[in-house]
Amino acid sequence: MAPPSASEGWSRKSVDGEAKLEAHNIYVNQKRALPADLDLHIKNTIRRARETTPSASRIAEKAPRAAATGEQAAIDLIAPDILFRGTADGGSEALITSLPKLNLHPKYLPLADAVVVEDTGSLSQAQPDTAIGYVRCRDASRAKVEAPLTPEQERTIIKDPLTALLHFPFLTAQWKGYTGSEGHYHASLQGARDSTCIVNSLYELYESTRHIPSTVDTCHFSVTSNMDTAKLWVHWRENKDNAAPQHYMECIHQAFLEPIEDTMAILESFRKRLRNILDYATGPRLVSIRHAIDALQKKKETETATRVPSVPSSSSSKARSRGASQSSDRRRQAHMPPPSPPASQSAPQRKRARTEDLDDVERQ
Known part of the structure; x- marks a missing residue:
């Protein structure tokens, strides 16, 4: 994939160039062979034949206006x-x-060597x-629709979520205007990062x-479009082994949004594959994620149950005992009456002597 020309520039800071992505082990459209299990998944599930939906016709009707x-x-x-709209969204x-x-x-973005960064x-x-992902329980409840996860499952994954507004996205999109300065190339770079x-x-x-997941367990699908093609x-x-994970993306289908002659079938095929992605996401993928969350909850419960309270060492126990004894001594001393003055003190004796002299004077 060729880099953009100098005249194209980068109109938004949110576009990371290929060099930066590759420095973080993200590779865009390098014609890499798909892993065997992912290739089989796409052939058997994503490309599965199905009936045509009316969305393709609506896309074709709206495309000229969208491009303008x-x-x-x-x-x-x-x-x-x-794409799709959930029942919670109307x-x-x-x-x-x-x-x-x-x-x-950002914690889920890959890291790079400090020198590279x-x-x-x-x-x-x-x-x-x-x-597009799974709707939250609270949003499903407000819309009076079914939620994909239980409140208990949501609480299990509450720490450091990818996003707090929906769960486990399975389809994302980057859009570009047909007349804008950015196109599919820029959208693909953003899609790779996301x-x-x-x-x-x-x-x-x-x-x-x-559990070490399969490639299919963690794969993701995205769409890029410049309002002319998708x-x-x-x-x-x-x-x-002993290396940072590598991240790849490859194009598996494309279509004109405004079909030319007999290319309507290609647009219909594009839309069918998106619907197959949706069916898989709300079926086997969701079941697998639920099982993973339940396993995580059981793991947390086991760790909590087997956690042994720390036992203080003998030296620290002795130190606390000495401290307690000293504190007790101080409390006893605080409640004791003051000691009687010693007999050797002369001031009280002089007072008694003067008193005796006065008594003698009175008797005389």
């Missing part, structure tokens, strides 16, 4: 038909929610334009249960 307007207006116009898809501009927790800088804030963050958060969940990407992580 600004980025945000185009997103508002066409994104709901390309849509028709159960268990999910779609939110814009979510900041993802000094040269390239740290990665910018991960923030997909659109993120999706790496999501993949790592899933990996940490499974790893916390002492691309579907898969993101995954590869671990190597």
